[in-house]
Every structure is written in structure tokens, then in C-alpha cells.
Amino acid sequence: MKRFLKLFLIATFAFAISFGLASCGGGEDTVSKEEYDRIVEELAEKAAELAALQESSVAKDEFDAKVQELLEKTAEIEALKEELDEVKNAVNDLLQGQLKIVPPADAEYHDNYLVLDVGETMEVGVKLADVVDVADKVSYNSADPTAVEFKYDSESKKATLHGTKAGIVTVNVTLATGLSGSLGVFVKEDVPTFDDTGKVKVVVGTPQMNGLFIAGFGNSSYDLSIRNLIHGYSTLWTTPGENFLWDTEAVLVEEPETEMLPARQVPETVLKFDEEGEPYYEPVLDEHGNPVMKDVNDKLFKFKLQQDLKWNDGTQITAKDYIFSLLFTASKQWADVKASSTTGDQLLGYADYRNPDTPKPEGASTPVFVGAKLVGEYEFHLIIDGENLPYFYETTMVALTPAPMHVYAPEADVVTDPETQGTYLTGFTAERAQWVKDVYCFNPTVSCGPYNFIYFKNQVVRLEKNPYFKTDGEGYAPMVDVIEQRWINQDTDVYQVIAGEVDIVAGVIESEKIEALKTSDTAYPVTYSRNGYGMIAFACDFGPTKEAKVRQAIGMLVDRNEFVQEILGGYGVLVNGAYGLSQWMYQEKRQELEAQLIQYSLNTEEANDFLDETDWKFEADGVTPFDRTKAGPDKNYFRYNSKGEMLQVNHFGTTENDITDLIALRLPVNCAYAGIKYTVTYGGFDTLLNHYYYGYTMDESERVYHAFNLASGFGSPYDPYYSWHSVWVGKSYLNSCQLADAILDECIETMRSQEATEEGRGNFANAWLQFQIRWNELLPSVPLYSNEYYDAVNNRVKDLQTTPTWGWARAIIRATVEA
Template identity: 45%
Template sequence: MKLVKKLFLLALFALSAVALVGCDKKGANTLIVGTPEMNQDFISGWDNNAYDMYVRDLIHGYGTLVETELGEYVWDLEAVLAKAPETQTDSEGNKTYKFTLQEDLKWNNGEPINAKHYVANMLLYSSAEWEEISTAGATAGYDLVGYAAYHDGDGSDDYTVLNVPFEGVRLLGDYQFSFTIAEESLPYFYEKVLVAASPIYYPNYLPGYDVKDDGEGAYFTTTDTSKKMVDLLEETVLDTETGQRYMPLVTCGPYKLVSFANQVATLELNKHFKTNYEGKKPTIKNIQIKAINQETDVEQVIAGTVDIVNGVIEAEKINAAREDENTDMVSYPRNGYGYLGFANYWGPTKYAEVRRGLGYLVDRQKFLTQYLGGFGSLVNGPYGEAQWFYQETKDELEEKLTNYVYDINKANEELDKSPYKFESDGVTPWDASKAKADGSYLRYNANKEPLSVYHCGTPDNPVTDILQMEFEANAWKAGVKYRIDIATFDVLLQHYGSGYSMSDTERKYHMFNLATGYTSAYDPYYYFHSEWAGKTNPLGVVDSELDELTVKLRRVDSNDKDKFKEIFVQVVDRWNEILPTLPLYSNEYFDIYNKRVKGLKTSPVWTWANDICDLTLEK
């Protein structure tokens, strides 16, 4: 599967009581990590809540390709692969990677892992059936030979991938398989990522199914066709009690999931885990990942009831932790940014002029002074402070990009270019001098529809609070009707991720405040290309120029860093012009921990969960 992680932050959950297990016998070998609320999406295919990702990283494993703490992609030749992949390019320019597995890998139930488990992952996450039940699409094999024929088939409503071979995916033996990248997908700056693979225990997803290959490509087959494949997946994956999405019990990471209840994920060591890519095994026996009150998260670390809280950005909390003798911290620049996302697919925010106008109604400097306390910076595009290509083009971007600062005149200039340039009769030009603080003098379009935007934020969230104050103070000056709902993070993600596919009667919101983080494989094609609108591009960004540029960026040769930087600047410049989201800040993260935790070393792409094999607990 693609190594792409989207990071959503700032969901808050008030926990009524904190279990005091840090000092008892069990707590001596139990790591307790405090987080905001989890969604319980413990496999890929849905929203990438950062806190669900901790569970995923701990229970899933044995990927052929690993992203290291330095942001490098390396083959796992220590635990997974018997040798480096063999590559061969055919006369048409298609490039094949042949993988040979080590033969001693096991699932946490003791069963052996073989090539079928890796091939099954690619087949499933490229299938039409998976796309139907998930919200993130089925793009795993998108760049491989034969993807369209396998995924789309004849295009009929009842098409199934059952018994359909995927030409670019081959099962070559018990411990050998290959993936072939299509010529039209090469070059690609992060080429290895296109053929990265990890295993899934497919009997729990598709009981009674097998993986075969007759020489034309690997495929799923079964002797029991009484139930459609998609219907079977709905049962085995989406059941809220036992489905793989929520309770994947047969996995192969360093830990196994024991339970999830009351926003507490309980994990235990997987005794069958071999090692990570460095030949290391974890020693901490138990882990609890639990939702805690975010207003007191650092206080709980100081009190010793929680061992780690990550991604702290508030100056007051950081300073409190610095002053405590039993608390320590690791800091690093963010590999992403916080933003106000606009629904580009409906209502007033489908117009770039409206999005830019709204951008000029917010004093973004307040996020640095009131929220981050100096531990952050303003950004003007979809990037973070930690990314090398941003650091090396920073001066050029500063010259090119529009810096959206509070400016009511520019806001009105932009909105006057939009369809919402009239008074309520749909004819008379809107006049800024008539704006009223009670919000009664609004902008309208020619159909006499008011310029009304609905914002979805989350509770006890300083970013939501600042945005609300800014819009309530300034929206009337531009003839904008502003409303806000304070909803749970789960509700926000539901409308953010699925709003594109909802009907106009179901749709509700035009704006969402979120944040995102990137892996080292920065590929905005999936986030902003119109082909993925409503899927991995949930805000429905559709722009032909941005489409062309994101394709050009991913076609840069992996050795041509200068070309990558050149096109990156073009991508961001166009993005900044159409403004699919309003960037709010990028910041420095602080992972704060009790000093009984030893060995913690995190980075922009390496969380405490990735670092688990280096952690110990002081007795």
C-alpha cells in the first residue's frame, strides 16, 4: 500500500477518570500513552487519525519497505526480505521488482506468513470491492501494469475482481512474488514506494478465498460464490464488533491488539514477532493508548499517571514540563501544517474568489501568538517546516506566494469578483460602506442566494476558538454570513471525508479546521488531483493546471532533486492562487514524557510507536 499518511489533529476528549496504574506491579511494565479521541480505524482505508495510526504501527508489520527515522526508504533485509529485490525492465519500459521473503515470518497466532499474504494485500487494496466499502479508494496498485483492467473490468455495476488476474502482480512461489510498474508511471521520484508491500491475514477478510496465479497474473478465487465478494467484505471488515476495520486480531507487528473499550486500546507483546528492520525487538510487555483530557494532558505526565503525550504545541504546557524534574521532552519540526479546509465542491466555497476572500478575513498571526506561543511559523502552502524541498526553496516561495493576512479591502475585492457581488435583489452591486455589525447586510448572487458559510470545528480547541472569533468579528464587514457547529472529531471527519459524495440535502459544512502530516514520499497528486476528488482528495479540488503540475512532479526522476524543487514551487504557487485550504501554521512538536521512559527518540516521520523497540521502562 502507498506509504501515505494523512495526520489529523486537535480532537479533544474529556476522560472522567484516570487509572492510577503507574506505580502498581502491572504498571511497572505497562507503557501508558495519552491521546485525543481515537476513531478505531485500525487498518488502512478510512480516515488517518494520527492516534489510530499508533495502534496500526504497533500491530501491523513486516513491510518490505521501511521509512526510517531520518525519512529514508530502505528495504527490510534484516527481518523480511532474503535479499534485495531483483529488478528488470522489459522492451516496453515496464519495470519489475521481484521479492524473495525470509521463510520464518509468523502471524501472532503462530501461522507462517508467505507470499500469498503480500499478494493478497495488493489485490484487495486495488479492487473495486475495496473501493466500495472504504473511503480512501483502492489505489495500492494504481501504477502497476494492468491496474485499470483489474480494478475497472468491464465497468458494469456488478463487476467483481473475483477470478480476474492482475497482470502486474505475480505470485511466483511460496516465498516469491513480483510487482511490475507500468511504463507510463515512470520515472517516479519515490519509485520504491510504488512496489512497497506488507502482508494481510486474508482468511479473516475473505474466508474461503485463495490466491492463485496461472501465469497471467495473481487473482482471488473461491469455491463458494453464494455471497458476493463486496457483501462478504462488508461483514468481515465493517462489523463494528468483530470487523477487521475495528478489531484486527491476527496481525504481525511487535504487539497484538487485545481490546478497545471506552477509548482505551490495550496491546500486548506479540511473542511471534521476529525483529524490526534493525534487528531489534521490544521489551515493554503492555501498552495502553487512551484518550485523556487534552487540557490536562501534560499535567498527567507530570503527575506520573501517563507516560507519554505527543505533539504538544502550546507554550504554557511546554514550559510547565521543562520546569518539572521528572519530565523530559523531544522536539522536532512538523512535517505538515494546520489549515482551514474549504469544501471546493459545493456552495460558496466552490469559488476560488470566495476562498481567497475568506482567507483575508483571518489574522493568522494570532495562531502564532495566542496558540503556539512562538513555537511555530506561518506557511502559505501545503508543506511543513521539516521538508527538505521546502527548506531549499523557502526564499523563492516567500517572493512568489500570496501571504493571506487580515485585510478587509482585499477580502471585498476578491468577493466582488465572485458570483456573490450583489445585494438581496440579485442586481444591485454590494456596497462595503453599507455593511452592518448585526450582519443584516449580506452579499447575494444573481439567484438571490446569500453568501453563507458553515464551519465545523471541535470542542475545547484553541484553533477552532481563534477562527470563530476572527470570522465573527470580521465576516459582516464583507457581507458574509458565518455560522459554526462545535462537533465531535468523528462527526467532523465524517463530513470532511464523505461530504463530496453526500447530496446537497445531506451536506452541511463548507469549512473544517484540521491539520495534516506527510511521510517522506511527498506526492500531492493524490491529495489535489481531480481524478481523486471525493476519495484521497476529500475536499474535491478540481483544477486542470494543478492536475498537470502534480502529474509532472511525480514524474521527476529520483536522482533529479533540482527538477523536483522547481516543479514543487510551481505546484505550490498554483495551489496558493486557488487556495483549496487556508494554511494556518506549521509548528514545532514536543513529545513530553515521564523520565521512567528511556530511549525515546522521535522525529517528524518517526513516532514513539515506530520507536517502540528502543524504549524501556525504568523499574
């Protein structure tokens, strides 16, 4: 019976491919090609008759009758088209997941990705329902077609995949009817070998890495770990307990002197939104229409560097490297390569420096940054714009890490403007900014952190101890000689730690793995409250998820308790906002918070109520009211708006991910009861981050996903301005959900404008509470859980002490490791 059904579906599908039609079942509803052609022919004849009548000016009654007959035939063919579309969609739905690229049986896989060497050609099949090879009927595409080529040879009737460039890519094949299939391919290259005899080495296992090892292009935690190990010498040090201290241990001679500068007058402004929701600042006017002015006092910080700081190539680090870092990351050239940076955004003159219309000195590559002053070879000054004071985390406004000017831009120089004493760059070009993005970002061999970057190949990063590195901000120097971070199978990661194949796996949440770790004699857990949460994040600027009521409805269609039990096995709790259990604000406001938030839980009636308040309240004609009693799985009954557009939400999740699997199992079913067609697509983490972070830059034609499942961690310090403020909408990945809301902005600005005092701390917590209440109402993402994190550590690594804000890459410097 199953084979008969499969063959029947294949036959139906082949009929659709051949004739552009689809037929299913029998009896009165059957549509044939002959009938379709007959109606089209009659339609053409009626149109010709109508034209003839117009030409001969026949009686109006006859003309009207012919028009009516033509309209009836037009309606008939439109109805047939709709029926054909429905049948085609039904067939596609039945065959969903049945179009596959099929490699040879002995092909190698890594974490369910087909392994292909650079230069290797592999013969593959493209099978429909595991039976019919349709390689000659598919089109091919991938995110990076230069990495893997797909070819079909009509003579040999064979399809092949050919690896052309190292990397991870998802290849897609599509039939003319729209049915598609995909395969993840891991293209490997040759890597050098090293003799690590006698060296202390630590191996860390992670999911896929993006290989973005400088800031500006996303914040994958796996890339961030490498950044923390290879970059260093920030003027401000963050302790494991999340305290901010000036680094007088290794970087500064002494804590910077500060000075309040004389008051200056500036116009008052207020944040507004235009008709398209874009934020802008508008001057405040008095009753006569004149700008209202206010006094502000800027604040000067004076930094003196220790004189024995060096890059890992032996080059001296000077004040120019620190000022260059600021001028580079804030430059138009860096912004033009789509890099995001907030370094220096609170300093005097930042907006003018960023403005492409600001005049530049003769021969300069950038305008003058008046708030950045080069005072000597090892001394520089920074000025905080008084309009940005007070600020709860004031010292972070002037924290700087050096950048290797002699590598980034060998012809560049930091020059002092004689009029303002500010600084600007010469000899810095757009080509060098592009080089930093395209080359240095993936291969940052010159740096100044505790470890040197050796290579990133085949999803393995190799680091070696930097002999020029002094210490971190509390006097610790690295003891481990070699660190390797590599992509490993996520189903077996903890078991590899227990077996001694890997030394560290961070951020474990699955209950089965945690139990195995707790009972192991060869490994131990380090546990801490998560400073973040797992979520389904929405694109708040695209498609149906632009509407808060749609997002709230989906929130009522997720059984979040099931995620806690099925995925975390009880090692987690529900959260209802953008917070983690370890945050001090949550600890202080917990009871008030939980009493005022909407508790999203599985409730199809409330989901339908939310949607009935939107324009998604009709049947396909855009007129007939949606009837919730008709909705459900396999009913093919969905909501439409008044334009006749179906309410469809497209979700993207990563492969080999239990959370994606549970979403794919439950959400399409639950959402059907509310008339939402919820689709789930699997793919690589790189594809997810590209659409999640940079969807706002894509054309409407290439942007398809409205929801993503991933996890979020909170930075240190916690300032939601850099995650949720409207100033980033349409301009940066920082506000990843692209949510613009004036009330949220007001809460954020109240938080950050507090003094670092007990009173300021209380005001910050109160504003944070209001922020969470509003965020919970807007629901830019559905928080699935917060939980305890478990880092799995092999017994040979001693005393690894991680915290919510102090990951393994920070802690490893203080740990000891058996050889």
C-alpha cells in the same frame, strides 16, 4: 435589566412558536397575527374577484385594475413574510447557544462529554435561556441514534437519555423555529481487567480516536499510531531519517532483483476535464485522427521472503499473504464498501483489475492482475507499468505488507492464470469485504506487527507484545510489554504526563504547556519541526467555497498572527502554502517561495475586492450592488448572488479546542465586514472527519459545512498526487478538499515523473515550487501556522527519539522504560 431582556426574548420566541409569527419592538413596524390574517383574507378575496371577472368577461380596464390590486397585495404579503423571517432569524441569533440539554448537577463528564453507561437512563431537561423547559417542543436527532435514545414522556412531563450502544455521539435537539442545541455523550461499556504486575507498561494520551485500525477509511493520526504498532513486515522499511530501504533484516532474503522488460506500444493520453470539472484521460491523435503510440518498458521486481515470518496466531506468512493483500485492497469488493486504497495503482494491469467490466476467469472472484505473479511459496514478482516510469520514489511502487487471508476470507485462494501468469482470487465475496470493514477494522486481533491488539473499549486501546514478532527493519524488537492509548482531557494532558498519570503525549503546540514541560523535573520534551501545518480547510466542491475568490477573501479575513501568538505563544511561524518547515523542498526553495506567494493577512478591503469579482456582489434582491460601507458586525447586512442566495459559510470545529474558540470569536466578526455570514458549529472529532473526508458522498440536504479547522501532516514519501490530484475528486477522500485543477495536476505529474538522481531532485523541487504558487492562489485551505512539535514524555521513558516522520509508535520499540 438582563432578566427583563431574557424574559422578553422568551416571550417573543414563544409567540413565534405558537403562531408561526414573530414580533419585536413596537410602533409602526409591529406585525400581529390579526394583521397577517387580514392581509391573507384580502388576498383570497381579490383572487376570487379576479376569477369572477375572468368568468364574466368584464371590461379589460377593470380586469387590469383588479390584477394590479392583486399584485400590490401579493407584494405586501411577500414583504411581510420577509420581515417575519428577518425577525425570526434575529430572535434565533439572539438566543443562539441558549437551547441546552441539561443533565443532573452530579452527572459525570469526560473532556466535556456527558458520561452514560450502556443500559443507563438519565433524566434531563431541555432549557431555553436556562429558564424555560421546552422538552415537549423539540425534535431529536443524532449521527448514530442507535447509541443514545432521547424520549419525552407526556404523562410525567420528563425527558430522558438512554445509552444503548458504546461510543461517542453528539445528540441534537431542535425547536420548530430552527433553534438548536447539542450535547456530546460518551456511552461507556464494561471492560475486562488485567493484572499487569511485573509488566512494563506505557500509557499514551490522545484526543478521541475513531477506532479505524486498518487503512482505507481516513488517516486520523491517533488511529495511525495503533496501525503502526499492530501491522508490520512491509517489504520496504522507512528509517527515522526518511530513507527507504529494502527490509532484508526481517522480511526479505535479499534485495529484489530487477529487470527491464521488452518494449510494448501504448497510446499516448492527456488529462482533460469535462463540463462539470470531472477529470478523464483522452487519447492523443495525429493529423489523420489516429492514436499516437509510444514505446514503454515495464520493470519487473523479484521478491524472496524469509521463511520464518508468522502471524500472531502462529500461522505461517507466505507469498500468498502478500499477493492477497494487493488483490484484496485493489478489488471491486473492497471499493464497494467505500474503502480507499492506492496499493498497486502503479503496477501493470491495475486499471483492468479495478474495472468492473473486465472479464473474470471461470470461478474467479476477481479479474486477473497481470502485474502480480505468485512464483513459489515464498516468492512473488511485481511489474511496474512502464507508463508510470520514471518515478521519484520508485521503490514505494512495489512495497507490500501482508494481509491475513485465512482471517479476511477463509475460503479464498490466490490462483495463477496460466495464460498471463498473473493472479486472481477465488472464494472471495462482497460479504467478506463488508466483514473486514465492519468487524476486523475495529478489532484486528490477527496481525503481524510488534504488538497484538487486545481491545478498543471506552476510548482505550490495549496492546500487548507479540511473541511471534521478529524485529523491525533495522533489527529492533519491542521491550515494552503493554501499551495503552487512551482519550484524555486535552486541557490537562501535559500536566498528566508531569504528574506521572500518563507517559507520553505527542504533538503539543500550546505555549503554556510547553513552558510547564520545559521547567518540569519529572518529564522532558522531544522537539522537532512539524511535517505539516494547522489550517482552515474548505470544501472546494460545495456551496460558496467552490469559488477560489471566496476562499481567498476568507484568507484575508483571518488574523493568522493572532493564532501564532494566542495559541502557540510564539512557538510557530506563518506558512502560506501546503508545506511544512522540515521538508527538504522547503529548505531548498525557501527564499524563492516566500517572494512569490500571496501573503494572506487581515485586510477587509482586499477581501471585499476579491468578492466583488464574484457573483456574490448584490443585496438580497440579487440586483442592487452590495455596499461594503454598510457591512459590519450586528449590521445584518450580507452579500447575495444574482439568484438571491445569501453568502453564508458554515464552519465545523471540535470542542475543547483553543483554535476553534478563536475562530468562533474572530471569524464571524471579521467576515461580517465583507458581507459573509460565517457560522461556527462545535462537535466531536469523529463528526468533523466524517464531513471533511466524506462530505462528497453526502446528499445536498445533509451536507451543511464548508470549512473545518484541523491539522495536516505529510506522508512519507511526499507525493501530492495522493492529496491534490484531480483523479480523486468525487471518488475518494484522498483529495479531502475535492479540488480539481489542471495546473496543479501538471505540477504534480512533473514532480513524480523524475528520476531519483541529483538532476531529478532539482526538477522535483522546481515543480514543487510551481505547485505551491498555484496552490497558494487557489487556497483550498487557509494555512494558520506551522510550528515546532513537542512530545511530552515522562522521565520513566528513556531515549524516546521522535522526528517529523518517525512518531512515538515507531520510536517506542527503541526506547527503554522503567518498570
